[in-house]
Amino acid sequence: MPVTTLAAMTDSATAKGEQTRELILSTALRLFREQGYGKTTMRAIAAEAGVSVGNAYYYYSSKEHLMQAYYDHLQVQHREAAVEILAGEKAFTKRLTGVLVSWLEVSAPYHEFAGTFFKTAAEPKSPLSPFSEQSRPAREASVEVFRQVVEGSDLKLPAELRAELPELLWLMQMGIVLFWVHDDSKDLKRTRLLITSTVPLVDRLLRLTRIPGVRGVVNDLVGVIRALKS
Amino acid sequence: MPVTTLAAMTDSATAKGEQTRELILSTALRLFREQGYGKTTMRAIAAEAGVSVGNAYYYYSSKEHLMQAYYDHLQVQHREAAVEILAGEKAFTKRLTGVLVSWLEVSAPYHEFAGTFFKTAAEPKSPLSPFSEQSRPAREASVEVFRQVVEGSDLKLPAELRAELPELLWLMQMGIVLFWVHDDSKDLKRTRLLITSTVPLVDRLLRLTRIPGVRGVVNDLVGVIRALKS
DNA sequence: GCCAGCTGTTGAACATGTTCAAAAGATCGA
DNA sequence: TCGATCTTTTGAACATGTTCAACAGCTGGC
Numbered sequence: 001m002p003v004t005t006l007a008a009m010t011d012s013a014t015a016k017g018e019q020t021r022e023l024i025l026s027t028a029l030r031l032f033r034e035q036g037y038g039k040t041t042m043r044a045i046a047a048e049a050g051v052s053v054g055n056a057y058y059y060y061s062s063k064e065h066l067m068q069a070y071y072d073h074l075q076v077q078h079r080e081a082a083v084e085i086l087a088g089e090k091a092f093t094k095r096l097t098g099v100l101v102s103w104l105e106v107s108a109p110y111h112e113f114a115g116t117f118f119k120t121a122a123e124p125k126s127p128l129s130p131f132s133e134q135s136r137p138a139r140e141a142s143v144e145v146f147r148q149v150v151e152g153s154d155l156k157l158p159a160e161l162r163a164e165l166p167e168l169l170w171l172m173q174m175g176i177v178l179f180w181v182h183d184d185s186k187d188l189k190r191t192r193l194l195i196t197s198t199v200p201l202v203d204r205l206l207r208l209t210r211i212p213g214v215r216g217v218v219n220d221l222v223g224v225i226r227a228l229k230s
Numbered sequence: 231m232p233v234t235t236l237a238a239m240t241d242s243a244t245a246k247g248e249q250t251r252e253l254i255l256s257t258a259l260r261l262f263r264e265q266g267y268g269k270t271t272m273r274a275i276a277a278e279a280g281v282s283v284g285n286a287y288y289y290y291s292s293k294e295h296l297m298q299a300y301y302d303h304l305q306v307q308h309r310e311a312a313v314e315i316l317a318g319e320k321a322f323t324k325r326l327t328g329v330l331v332s333w334l335e336v337s338a339p340y341h342e343f344a345g346t347f348f349k350t351a352a353e354p355k356s357p358l359s360p361f362s363e364q365s366r367p368a369r370e371a372s373v374e375v376f377r378q379v380v381e382g383s384d385l386k387l388p389a390e391l392r393a394e395l396p397e398l399l400w401l402m403q404m405g406i407v408l409f410w411v412h413d414d415s416k417d418l419k420r421t422r423l424l425i426t427s428t429v430p431l432v433d434r435l436l437r438l439t440r441i442p443g444v445r446g447v448v449n450d451l452v453g454v455i456r457a458l459k460s
Numbered sequence: 461g462c463c464a465g466c467t468g469t470t471g472a473a474c475a476t477g478t479t480c481a482a483a484a485g486a487t488c489g490a
Numbered sequence: 491t492c493g494a495t496c497t498t499t500t501g502a503a504c505a506t507g508t509t510c511a512a513c514a515g516c517t518g519g520c
Contacts (some may be wrong), residue, residue, distance in 0.1 A: 022497090055498075058497095115354045123346065124345045124411055158477090181354055182359075190460070195455045198454060204450075227427070247467070272506075273505095281469075287507090288468070290509095293506095
């Protein structure tokens with residue numbers, strides 16, 4: 001069985017089968033976009049890509065793994081978009097908003113069928129779950145983006161909170177994604193509203209940590225999070 | 231096709247087919263518990279219940295609908311447990327903790343396969359999604375429990391926040407459920423820890439709304455929530 | 461009693477994700 | 491070149507959720 005790597009997905013094909021692998025992936029993504037995840041059959045993907053069904057399974061051990069590949073792909077695109085935004089902005093709210101909105105832009109073409117992917121989020125056994133061990137690399141790469149959002153910003157925070165913040169922001173994004181999946185408003189207006197109105201609130205909330213009473217609560221919250229990460 | 235009601239599930243069987251309906255449901259739940267959702271086939275359920283496959287589909291239009299029935303069932307049990315707890319307790323933290331923990335107790339026998347149900351949470355099209363129009367009755371019944379948690383308590387809050395709080399607590403429970411689904415610690419220690427350490431924080435956070443700066447943020451948050459409920 | 465129509469039941473057929481034993485190709489040392 | 495071994499490919503077979511046309515049973519009106 002061929003090795004699956006993030007690199008193999010971004011690099012151009014070199015090894016023999018990599019061409020086939022990419023052909024299958026791109027065909028699958030196109031069909032997913034055109035007719036949705038549910039309507040696209042493995043037989044259709046194979047036929048359209050000009051390979052046998054078994055061959056598709058040789059490279060992707062399940063239909064959901066094709067989703068996983070899409071997710072990784074999206075992740076990479078988002079990172080690239082984020083880098084650009086972060087390069088030109090210092091204010092925390094603008095950095096965070098920019099990063100969140102750019103995720104929306106990158107993912108827009110897949111909005112229709114994305115729900116099918118995120119439905120695995122709650123399935124503990126699935127390696128595709130964003131919380132699973134196996135998606136750790138992708139998750140950490142994603143958290144890293146938020147770490148940069150925080151680090152390059154003008155935000156002043158107690159060190160402990162600052163350390164946990166990237167993961168909390170990642171969690172916030174998971175929440176936004178869940179909202180997005182359900183959002184069928186024109187041009188994703190509702191999700192955009194969620195972002196643009198929530199981010200300033202988060203900012204204000206974070207700055208409130210100067211108030212002793214608030215700070216106590218937040219410190220305890222950080223403690224709880226640490227304890228639960230076990 | 232027979233009508234599906236919550237009442238029909240708690241009442242004893244009266245109409246002709248209701249016996250069959252309940253037989254199928256109880257058989258399914260038993261098999262789900264014994265061997266998990268995935269391993270249990272519709273054929274097995276039908277065979278075990280002594281009916282044909284088609285007959286099972288006559289009462290439950292899909293395997294997932296059997297899940298839905300389980301969920302409703304669980305909901306009812308939880309409400310009953312909650313009523314008892316709320317009768318004997320005035321303190322907000324104890325009321326909330328009690329209600330959340332009792333959900334854990336009620337759901338414990340189904341922990342193994344519950345993930346399969348909540349995986350539909352992110353699927354917008356599915357009528358089983360907790361956010362869908364079709365699960366509105368169950369959702370509202372569930373929110374109602376949290377409304378009682380708030381109303382019967384010693385908690386003093388600005389009216390607007392108090393009005394939104396039950397739904398926020400419901401959302402909190404959804405988060406806990408998501409955590410629970412992934413929790414494979416002994417006796418659900420981690421989820422219990424999550425509840426017992428988060429509830430006091432929520433309490434303290436709510437009481438902080440007396441501080442003007444905090445109050446402003448919270449008011450705006452309530453505004454955002456209202457706007458997004460549209 | 462008996463027909464009409466509704467309710468309940470059946471199992472074979474279908475759709476589709478997945479597996480697998482076999483074959484075909486590629487690679488490389490002798 | 492030849493054979494061994496590894497990689498890639500194939501398509502038929504399988505498992506299982508779901509559908510459906512047919513049938514059976516019951517009920518109420520005449």
